[in-house]
Amino acid sequence: MSTSAATTAPPAAATAQETSATVEFRQVRRAFGAAVALDGLDLAVRPGELLALLGPSGCGKTTALRMLAGFETPDFGDVMVDGEDVTAVPAHRRDAGMVFQSYSLFPHLSAADNVAFGLRMRKIGVAERRARAAELLELVGLPQHGDRYPHQLSGGQQQRIALARALALRPRVLLLDEPLSALDAKVRLTLREEIRRLQRELAITTLFVTHDQEEALSMADRVAVMHAGRLEQCAEPAELYAHPATAFVAEFVGTMNRIPGRTGDDGSVVEVLGRRLPVDGPQAAPHREVEVLVRPEAVELLADEEGKARVTGTMFLGALTRITVRLADGTVVKADMTTHAAATFPAGAAVTVGLPDHPVLIDERRA
Amino acid sequence: MNANTGRRRAATGPQRHQPLARWAVVPLLLFVAIAFGIPALAMLGGAFTTSDAGPGTAVHYTTGNLTASLQGAYFTALLGSVKLSLTTALISTVVGLLLAQAVVTSRHGMLRHAVLSASGVLANFGGVPLAFAFVATLGNAGVLTQHLGLDKAGWSLYSFWGLVLVYLYFLVPLMVLTVISSLDGLRAQWREAARNNGATTWQYWRYVALPVLAPSLLGGFVLLFGSAFAAYATARAMVGASVPLITLQIANTLGGNVFAGQGNVGLAMSLDMVVVAGLVMAVYIPLQRRSARWLV
Numbered sequence: 001m002s003t004s005a006a007t008t009a010p011p012a013a014a015t016a017q018e019t020s021a022t023v024e025f026r027q028v029r030r031a032f033g034a035a036v037a038l039d040g041l042d043l044a045v046r047p048g049e050l051l052a053l054l055g056p057s058g059c060g061k062t063t064a065l066r067m068l069a070g071f072e073t074p075d076f077g078d079v080m081v082d083g084e085d086v087t088a089v090p091a092h093r094r095d096a097g098m099v100f101q102s103y104s105l106f107p108h109l110s111a112a113d114n115v116a117f118g119l120r121m122r123k124i125g126v127a128e129r130r131a132r133a134a135e136l137l138e139l140v141g142l143p144q145h146g147d148r149y150p151h152q153l154s155g156g157q158q159q160r161i162a163l164a165r166a167l168a169l170r171p172r173v174l175l176l177d178e179p180l181s182a183l184d185a186k187v188r189l190t191l192r193e194e195i196r197r198l199q200r201e202l203a204i205t206t207l208f209v210t211h212d213q214e215e216a217l218s219m220a221d222r223v224a225v226m227h228a229g230r231l232e233q234c235a236e237p238a239e240l241y242a243h244p245a246t247a248f249v250a251e252f253v254g255t256m257n258r259i260p261g262r263t264g265d266d267g268s269v270v271e272v273l274g275r276r277l278p279v280d281g282p283q284a285a286p287h288r289e290v291e292v293l294v295r296p297e298a299v300e301l302l303a304d305e306e307g308k309a310r311v312t313g314t315m316f317l318g319a320l321t322r323i324t325v326r327l328a329d330g331t332v333v334k335a336d337m338t339t340h341a342a343a344t345f346p347a348g349a350a351v352t353v354g355l356p357d358h359p360v361l362i363d364e365r366r367a
Numbered sequence: 368m369n370a371n372t373g374r375r376r377a378a379t380g381p382q383r384h385q386p387l388a389r390w391a392v393v394p395l396l397l398f399v400a401i402a403f404g405i406p407a408l409a410m411l412g413g414a415f416t417t418s419d420a421g422p423g424t425a426v427h428y429t430t431g432n433l434t435a436s437l438q439g440a441y442f443t444a445l446l447g448s449v450k451l452s453l454t455t456a457l458i459s460t461v462v463g464l465l466l467a468q469a470v471v472t473s474r475h476g477m478l479r480h481a482v483l484s485a486s487g488v489l490a491n492f493g494g495v496p497l498a499f500a501f502v503a504t505l506g507n508a509g510v511l512t513q514h515l516g517l518d519k520a521g522w523s524l525y526s527f528w529g530l531v532l533v534y535l536y537f538l539v540p541l542m543v544l545t546v547i548s549s550l551d552g553l554r555a556q557w558r559e560a561a562r563n564n565g566a567t568t569w570q571y572w573r574y575v576a577l578p579v580l581a582p583s584l585l586g587g588f589v590l591l592f593g594s595a596f597a598a599y600a601t602a603r604a605m606v607g608a609s610v611p612l613i614t615l616q617i618a619n620t621l622g623g624n625v626f627a628g629q630g631n632v633g634l635a636m637s638l639d640m641v642v643v644a645g646l647v648m649a650v651y652i653p654l655q656r657r658s659a660r661w662l663v
C-alpha cells in the first residue's frame with residue numbers, strides 16, 4: 001500500500017487528506033523489569049491532528065511512541081492504526097515515519113541520500129528517488145543542501161533532513177520524539193512553526209513527544225498530559241490551561257500557586273484568603289485543610305498600607321511582570337500583571353492578595 | 368578534489384595557531400630516523416650491492432639480488448606469504464566482526480569483559496608457545512588429532528591451512544579488539560531509523576552498518592595483514608620449510624643455511640616485503656580517506 005503511495009506521486013496534500021489515519025492506544029501496559037513505563041495507557045488520536053504527548057521525563061512518552069513505531073511491544077493492550085491492531089506488524093512495515101531526538105541521520109550518506117533511503121530500500125529507481133528527495137528537501141526548506149553530509153549540517157538542518165526522511169515514504173502517521181530538545185532556543189522556535197505548517201499542509205496524523213509544556217501548548221491541536229505511564233488529561237491547549245482535570249495537570253501545565261485553604265460545611269466550597277469560593281473538579285471532604293490552585297494571572301494585588309502580605313521580588317517578563325508576594329503565614333504567591341501596573345508594587349510594599357469570583361481547583365495539602 | 372583541499376585546509380588550521388606543536392614531533396622524527404631509517408638504509412644498501420668478492424675489493428652495485436629474490440623458491444615464498452596473509456586477514460576480519468557483534472549485543476557485561484581480556488591476551492600469544500600448543504593438540508601426534516582421527520581424514524597441521532588455523536588464533540582476537548569500539552559507535556538510532564524507513568535487518572547491515580564500519584574494518588584488515596605477513600617465529604617452530612614463506616626464506620639466507628653470501632638476497636627479499644606493505648598501504652589509504660570523509 002505504501003509502496004504504491006510512494007511510486008505514484010500525486011499532490012501530497014490531496015492524498016493525505018483522504019488517508020489521514022486514526023491512532024488508538026487501548027489499555028497499553030509495558031514494564032521493564034520493575035520499572036513500569038506504561039501503566040494502562042488509553043489514548044485516541046484523531047485523523048490529521050497534531051497531538052502532543054506531554055509529561056515529565058520518565059513518564060513513558062517515548063515508550064508509547066516506540067510502540068507505535070514497532071520498536072516496543074506491549075505486555076498487554078492494543079495499539080491500533082485505522083482501527084487495526086498493528087502490534088504484530090514488524091517495525092520496517094509500520095508505515096509510521098519517525099524523527100528522533102538527534103543524531104539519527106546516516107553519517108555516510110548525503111542529505112539527499114538520507115531522505116531517499118527508504119525509497120532505495122523499496123527498490124525504487126534512481127530517477128524517481130532523486131526527484132522525490134528534491135521535492136522533500138524543498139518541502140523542509142533545504143533545497144540547496146542535498147549534497148551535504150550530516151556533519152556539514154547544523155543541528156536544526158539535520159532535524160529538517162530527518163523530518164524529510166520520515167516523510168519520504170508518505171507514512172500514515174508521523175512520530176516525533178523531542179525533535180527540538182537538542183537545538184538552541186531560536187532554531188527551536190522557527191522549527192516549531194515549520195513542523196506545524198508542514199503537518200497542516202500534509203494533514204498527517206502526528207504524535208509529538210515533548211517535556212516542554214510551552215512547546216506542546218503552542219504547537220498541538222490537542223495535548224495529552226501523561227504521568228507515571230498513564231494519561232492524565234487530553235484536551236485542547238486552552239482547555240487544558242483553563243480547566244486542568246487534575247492537580248498534576250494544573251501544576252505541570254503553566255505556573256500554579258498553591259494557597260492554603262479549608263473546605264466548608266460541604267466539600268463544594270473552600271475558604272481561602274478570607275473568601276468562600278466554589279470548588280472546581282474533584283472535591284474534598286468537609287472541613288479539611290487543602291491547598292487552592294490559582295494561576296498567577298488570576299491573582300489580584302491591591303496596594304494597602306494595612307495589608308499583611310509583602311512584595312518580595314519582581315521578575316520582568318516583557319509585556320508582563322511576575323511579582324512574588326509573601327503572605328502573613330509565609331506562603332509565597334506569584335502574581336502576573338502588565339509591566340505598567342506592576343510599577344506600583346515595589347519590593348517591600350504592603351499589599352492584600354485577592355482572588356476573582358471563579359471556581360477553583362483544590363488539592364491535598366502538602367507537608 | 369574539492370573535498371580534498373577543504374580537508375587539508377581544515378587539518379592545517381589549528382597548527383597555524385600553535386607553532387610549538389610542530390617542534391613537539393621532533394623527538395619522534397629523530398627516533399624514527401634512527402630506529403627505522405638506519406636499518407632501512409642498510410637494507411637498501413645491502414639489497415643493491417654484492418659482497419661476493421673477498422675482503423678489500425670494491426663494493427659492486429647490482430640489481431642481481433633483487434632479480435634473484437623474485438625468482439624460483441624465493442618468489443614462491445613471497446607469494447606464499449601474501450596468500451597466507453590475505454587469507455588469514457580476510458577470515459579473521461569476518462570472524463572477528465561476527466564475534467565482536469555477538470559480544471556487543473549480548474546483555475551480559477561479564478561476557479564482554481571476559482572476551483576483551485581474553486582477546487588482549489590471545490592477540491599477543493604468538494611465537495613458539497603458540498606453535499607448541501597447537502602441535503600438542505592438533506599436530507601429527509596431537510591429542511585431538513589422535514582422539515578424533517583427524518589424520519586419517521587428511522588433516523595436517525604442517526600445511527597451509529594448518530598454518531592458517533594457527534594464525535587465526537591470534538589474529539581473530541586482534542580483530543575483535545580493533546572492531547569492538549567501532550561497533551559500540553554504531554548508534555541505536557541508525558538501526559531504528561533504517562528499520563523505520565523500511566529496511567530489513569539485512570538491509571540495515573548492507574546499507575548502513577557495514578558502510579559506516581568500513582574504515583575501521585579496512586584498518587583492521589591492514590593491521591592483520593601486516594601481522595600475518597611479518598610473523599615468523601610461529602611458522603618457524605611449526606612448519607619449518609614445508610610451507611614456503613618469505614620470512615622463513617629471509618631467515619635462511621641471513622643465517623647462511625643455504626649458500627654463503629646469500630645475505631644480500633635476503634636483504635633484497637626484505638625490500639620486496641617493504642614494497643608489498645607499501646602497496647597495501649597505497650590501496651588502503653585512499654579507501655580510508657574516502658570513507659572517513661563523513662566521520663569527522
Ligand SMILES: Nc1ncnc2c1ncn2[C@@H]1O[C@H](COP(=O)(O)OP(=O)(O)O)[C@@H](O)[C@H]1O
Pocket residue numbers: 032035036037055056057058059060061062063064
Ligand atoms: N529499554 C528500556 N529498558 C529499561 N527501562 C526502560 C527502557 N525504556 C524505558 N525504560 C523505563 O521506562 C520508563 C519510561 O521511559 P520513557 O518512555 O523513555 O520515558 P520518557 O520518554 O517519558 O522520558 C523510564 O522509567 C525508563 O527508565
Ligand SMILES: [Mg+2]
Pocket residue numbers: 061062063
Ligand atoms: Mg523520552
